[in-house]
Amino acid sequence: MSSSSFAPPTVAENIMRLQAYVPGKPAEEVQRELGLTSIVKLASNENPLGPSPKAQEAIQAMLSRIHIYPDGSAHELRTALAESLSVDPNSLVFGNGSDDIIHLLGVTFLGPGDTVLQSDPSFVRYEAAAILNEVECIEVPCTSSWDCDLDAMLAKVDASTRLVFLANPNNPTGTAIKSDDLDAFVSQLPERVILVLDEAYYEYAKDFDWYPDSVKWVKQERNVVILRTFSKAYGLAGLRVGYGIMRPEMTQWLERTREPFNVNLLAQAAAVAALHDDEFLQRTITTNRQGLETIGAALRQMNLQYVPSYGNFLFINVGVDGKVVADSLLHKGVIVRYSPHFKGPTWIRVTVGTADENTRFLTALQEVLA
Numbered sequence: 001m002s003s004s005s006f007a008p009p010t011v012a013e014n015i016m017r018l019q020a021y022v023p024g025k026p027a028e029e030v031q032r033e034l035g036l037t038s039i040v041k042l043a044s045n046e047n048p049l050g051p052s053p054k055a056q057e058a059i060q061a062m063l064s065r066i067h068i069y070p071d072g073s074a075h076e077l078r079t080a081l082a083e084s085l086s087v088d089p090n091s092l093v094f095g096n097g098s099d100d101i102i103h104l105l106g107v108t109f110l111g112p113g114d115t116v117l118q119s120d121p122s123f124v125r126y127e128a129a130a131i132l133n134e135v136e137c138i139e140v141p142c143t144s145s146w147d148c149d150l151d152a153m154l155a156k157v158d159a160s161t162r163l164v165f166l167a168n169p170n171n172p173t174g175t176a177i178k179s180d181d182l183d184a185f186v187s188q189l190p191e192r193v194i195l196v197l198d199e200a201y202y203e204y205a206k207d208f209d210w211y212p213d214s215v216k217w218v219k220q221e222r223n224v225v226i227l228r229t230f231s232k233a234y235g236l237a238g239l240r241v242g243y244g245i246m247r248p249e250m251t252q253w254l255e256r257t258r259e260p261f262n263v264n265l266l267a268q269a270a271a272v273a274a275l276h277d278d279e280f281l282q283r284t285i286t287t288n289r290q291g292l293e294t295i296g297a298a299l300r301q302m303n304l305q306y307v308p309s310y311g312n313f314l315f316i317n318v319g320v321d322g323k324v325v326a327d328s329l330l331h332k333g334v335i336v337r338y339s340p341h342f343k344g345p346t347w348i349r350v351t352v353g354t355a356d357e358n359t360r361f362l363t364a365l366q367e368v369l370a
């Protein structure tokens with residue numbers, strides 16, 4: 001009997017509703033498909049300067065040890081981070097990217113009758129965590145200026161609310177929530193609610209004096225989880241290492257649902273080194289700030305609306321179908337992001353690149369819109 005006579009397995013209704021994540025196209029794929037010689041990828045909010053040089057050195061030094069399992073407790077990374085954040089080492093959970101922690105939070109804390117609350121548009125993986133765990137994800141539209149509508153979100157909190165996701169700065173809009181506003185929000189959340197502050201772009205916003213000191217809520221033993229990552233400012237997206245900061249009473253449950261070796265050996269070594277690479281981090285932040293200014297100035301000249309950004313990307317209203325513009329840019333070798341999840345059909349998101357990459361994007365955008 002041939003194997004084709006077996007019907008494929010069926011899956012639960014919630015799995016059918018899940019959508020596979022569509023990442024920004026890899027540059028090599030675009031190069032291959034379109035026969036282009038040079039590609040600029042500004043679609044996934046990666047670091048245009050490459051990886052931290054200290055992280056690269058640490059990986060080289062570790063290569064002869066990849067036959068052994070990584071340290072499942074990430075002791076060295078845990079100690080280094082706990083010291084730099086001044087938190088209890090037991091308040092940290094490490095993940096295969098911060099994506100992994102989002103997944104673990106869903107698996108660990110969501111149960112029948114719970115709901116998830118998020119601002120819309122925001123990072124798509126929050127909804128995926130809800131669907132995977134068979135709970136409803138309530139999306140609260142942003143304000144007309146694309147800011148999170150915290151009052152409207154509070155109005156949606158009820159006895160079923162379990163996880164509230166807020167990305168700060170938010171992806172794709174680049175907007176950020178200020179300390180006073182977040183203070184007021186946190187103080188009004190019922191105890192049962194776990195507030196997840198996704199600070200994937202923390203390093204780009206941390207120097208603004210109004211940016212919230214969210215770690216204080218963990219120290220106050222609030223049910224607040226902070227997510228951070230080495231994928232963005234530290235330039236280690238390909239290695240996959242992120243972490244959550246939360247009260248130890250919460251980490252103990254995630255330690256049970258986490259895969260024991262979810263952060264690999266090279267990623268752990270690189271993250272420790274990157275954490276100490278102040279020069280690289282500063283250069284990254286400065287390059288980003290200059291890039292935001294250059295792109296912003298050019299967009300103003302082109303009379304294009306954009307949202308002032310506190311991340312390493314810009315949300316831009318191109319005034320015509322965003323998908324068509326993104327496709328046309330792709331054919332010119334510039335990969336940017338368009339998604340129906342943005343909830344703005346004429347909006348695209350572009351990552352800030354090097355000065356040359358930014359020029360290449362702006363020139364291509366001008367040609368496409370001409």
Ligand SMILES: Cc1ncc(COP(=O)(O)O)c(C=O)c1O
Binds near residue numbers: 228230242
């Ligand atoms: C807001 C936000 N959170 C989390 C992530 C996931 O980052 P990683 O899994 O690489 O740590 C991203 C990536 O784009 C993001 O934009």
